[in-house]
Amino acid sequence: EAQVTQNPRYLITVTGKKLTVTCSQNMNHEYMSWYRQDPGLGLRQIYYSMNVEVTDKGDVPEGYKVSRKEKRNFPLILESPSPNQTSLYFCASSFPDRGNEQFFGPGTRLTVL
């Protein structure tokens, strides 16, 4: 089954404790992206990747890091989480050219205390 998976689905952590949210896709997509979703603000892009070892900032990259060492994986790293990073996070993937449907993961609900 074609899918994007994220782990963990739910996470409660404390300020400053490094964490990683994993994202994996099995559709051989070159393009992957991370979004955060907050009430009243819609989805905002954090980082995206056009292919292995190619990453770029989205609209709200501060406080986040990503890596793309393999085509299927695109982890999101919070080196020192803060309460304002409490949010619902989505990973998405697609073929790279504009106009392609993006496939979304199920989401990771993160709470930073």
Add this chain to the structure above:
Amino acid sequence: SQQGEEDPQALSIQEGENATMNCSYKTSINNLQWYRQNSGRGLVHLILIRSNEREKHSGRLRVTLDTSKKSSSLLITASRAADTASYFCATADQTGANNLFFGTGTRLTVIP
């Protein structure tokens, strides 16, 4: 920011009625897509309309695009309770990457 804006923010209708949601955006686009999100879950692609198209149909969905007004509408005909969800428009800009800019969504409730 290129983020779009949906209108209304929330819509409540009876099953069988039609639902219309509107989207406005700010810059020139290559295409516009509509996505659906069931509560707290991942978004699912519904339909894409390119900048040189004015109307597109898919099942009970009808999308229009007016690039002169920088607006689009999504019509769901003969709504069902299972259509209850949030609906987002997303625009792709003129760059080569498949970056999408999402609106804030319309929350649709279909009452059985």
